[in-house]
Amino acid sequence: MAEKQPKGLDSKPCNSNNLQSMGQDCSSPDSPAGSHYFYGFSAVNPIDGKPHTVYVSHDRARWVATRGKYAILEMRDTVAHALSNPKAIFEGIRWEQDSGPNGAPDDWLCYSSRPPTRHYDNGARAPAHDRVFLVFVNFAKVAYAWRWEPCDPYDDNCPIGHQGGRFDKRVL
Amino acid sequence: MMQSDPFAELLEQSDSLGPFSPCAHYDRDGDCIEFFLSNEPFYAIRVDHCITVYYSEKTSEVVGSQIKGIGPLLKKNPGFDIEIEDGRVQVSLILRASAWSTGDPVKRQSYKRIIRAAVDSDLKIDLACSV
Numbered sequence: 001m002a003e004k005q006p007k008g009l010d011s012k013p014c015n016s017n018n019l020q021s022m023g024q025d026c027s028s029p030d031s032p033a034g035s036h037y038f039y040g041f042s043a044v045n046p047i048d049g050k051p052h053t054v055y056v057s058h059d060r061a062r063w064v065a066t067r068g069k070y071a072i073l074e075m076r077d078t079v080a081h082a083l084s085n086p087k088a089i090f091e092g093i094r095w096e097q098d099s100g101p102n103g104a105p106d107d108w109l110c111y112s113s114r115p116p117t118r119h120y121d122n123g124a125r126a127p128a129h130d131r132v133f134l135v136f137v138n139f140a141k142v143a144y145a146w147r148w149e150p151c152d153p154y155d156d157n158c159p160i161g162h163q164g165g166r167f168d169k170r171v172l
Numbered sequence: 173m174m175q176s177d178p179f180a181e182l183l184e185q186s187d188s189l190g191p192f193s194p195c196a197h198y199d200r201d202g203d204c205i206e207f208f209l210s211n212e213p214f215y216a217i218r219v220d221h222c223i224t225v226y227y228s229e230k231t232s233e234v235v236g237s238q239i240k241g242i243g244p245l246l247k248k249n250p251g252f253d254i255e256i257e258d259g260r261v262q263v264s265l266i267l268r269a270s271a272w273s274t275g276d277p278v279k280r281q282s283y284k285r286i287i288r289a290a291v292d293s294d295l296k297i298d299l300a301c302s303v
Binding site for chain 1: 178179182183185186189192195197199200201202204206208211212213214215216217218224226238
């Protein structure tokens with residue numbers, strides 16, 4: 001069995017119940033009382049520039065942890081930095097589909113940032129040259145992915161392809 | 173009352189993890205599959221609206237990928253369920269289902285590379301989470 005569940009992380013395997021609730025049990029980001037959420041990050045709201053909260057699920061946190069401590073530290077430090085200090089925010093990640101999952105309008109967001117340092121698997125923390133750190137946030141303000149990508153050589157605050165139809169529009 | 177630090181707890185719990193092995197995961201919030209063949213730091217290159225390939229920062233070898241839009245992909249290919257055995261399916265087959273609608277030769281090369289890596293690792297995923 002190749003799929004790995006972290007030992008000792010109170011991991012809950014996927015089951016068919018997930019099918020019915022896919023993307024729906026996080027529909028109320030203002031009331032994260034449910035156990036679905038691992039943590040809420042303070043983030044810039046591109047609509048009004050004021051802080052709002054972006055959540056990470058327990059499921060996602062457990063998955064990140066399977067890659068080791070540096071991945072956990074990246075979630076804690078780099079994701080936090082990206083959401084609160086974005087250099088750019090793009091809206092409309094799924095532009096090639098008619099709409100987002102569950103028929104929702106495509107108002108998913110991508111936060112693009114230039115964190116001063118990056119965590120490495122040897123415990124080091126060093127600058128990441130020519131890279132932007134992206135955090136992807138769905139309509140319910142849940143961060144479901146993040147990663148480093150090469151920056152656009154003409155705008156090092158943005159990822160390659162940001163002007164080529166990858167996103168619907170830039171909102172920050 | 174002091175609140176516990178969930179990251180500190182996660183870091184502590186990660187001590188009990190065994191050695192890394194290739195793994196795949198369906199994220200319902202993003203309706204996407206992510207898989208890793210290695211746990212080293214990586215950079216990502218987006219191939220198209222379906223897949224993004226992860227490359228090692230050290231060696232530029234393929235170390236993983238994200239496959240987006242799993243729900244629509246399975247709706248578009250209703251016969252895909254014949255590939256599911258005991259609720260699980262080869263990740264490489266999901267990649268192929270995306271690849272076969274790609275005409276761009278450069279993108280096809282990226283697909284070929286990531287499919288080969290997924291085949292070599294024999295990665296499977298529980299699709300009961302996504303369909």
